[in-house]
Amino acid sequence: MGALHGGHLSLVEKAGRHATKTIASIFVNPTQFAPGEDFDTYPRDESADRAKLDSAGCDLVYLPTVEEMYPEGTRTNVRVEQMSDLLDGIYRPHFFYGVATVVARLFLHVQPDVAVFGEKDYQQLQIIRRMVKDLGFPIEVLGGETTRDADGLAQSSRNLYLSPEERRAAGAMQAALHRAAMRLSIGAMPSDVLQEARDLIMASGFREMNYVSLVDPASLEDLPDAPLPHGTVARLLGAAWLGKTRLIDNISVTR
The missing domain is CATH 3.30.1300.10 (Pantoate-beta-alanine ligase, C-terminal domain)
Structure with missing residues (x-):
């Protein structure tokens, strides 16, 4: 969702070791935010993000609009039951339904062979793996090790x-x-x-x-x-x- 840091760039670098071309999407997904959450203030810096991706060897940046991701009249969403209602799903009950829906749409738009997601968002990683398996996407989902600052804090x-x-x-x-x-x-x-x-x-x-x-x-x-x-x-x-x-x-x- 932008505001890229070293953890994101490590995923690009890992993708480059498993594929001939690497693509990164940047999209602040509105369906992952509940009313009152930080959608409007979520950090955004597209030009800096694009420069960082270029330095990490990314071949293409995909920057869809809300209208492209959610065409007018959209009625279809993706839900990974049970796993989405545990842990973070208890406190943010909307969140993983938004994640599954937007990732499914990104997969259809980009049609990757390999997708890399950070282990820092471990529940998200496992839900995406489950979705890919259940829906039969021909995609290998890899986890990227959490990147940390010197004091151990996960980069975010x-x-x-x-x-x-x-x-x-x-x-x-x-x-x-x-x-x-x-x-x-x-x-x-x-x-x-x-x-x-x-x-x-x-x-x-x-x-x-x-x-x-x-x-x-x-x-x-x-x-x-x-x-x-x-x-x-x-x-x-x-x-x-x-x-x-x-x-x-x-x-x-x-x-």
Whole structure:
């Protein structure tokens, strides 16, 4: 959706290793925003974004208009049931239906062989994978590793909203998730670990906790409150408000 940073550019570079031509779309999608959210103020800088994409080796930038993406009289939307109603879907019930619809339309317009989405938006990545499988798109969906600043904060366009004081506190989410992953990897009880992670995040200056959850990485469903069996691969996801900015992050867990 624009306001590109190093994380976005790493996806372009990964695409270039898997394809002969790379295409990036920039489209601030109105169907992903509920009334009162930051659609009108969402950061936009098309000329800077195009220069960054060029430097990353992108061959084509696709800049559709709202009218192109949603022709007048549009009545068709795409819904990935269940997975869209968990985690972020609880707090933003409109969001992933907007994501699935716009990505399906972008796929039809561009017709890629490979599509790369960041693991930072892990729920989004898994929902797109499910949609591609269910609808039979002939597309390989790859995940791109989260790009982080020196303090561990996942790079995000919304980080621009953070005040200097908030920016100094923001790395606490990744630190709490990392500690939780280490404890879970040696057999700690999930309920204890997750509560500690929530407490650490809130103690660092965040104002509201949405969730810290341990889930199956494919289905996104909560795992049982029992030590992870040996060989288990799970995913920790968190979301919380720091001032007026909602931050999300996630980390893989292996027992």
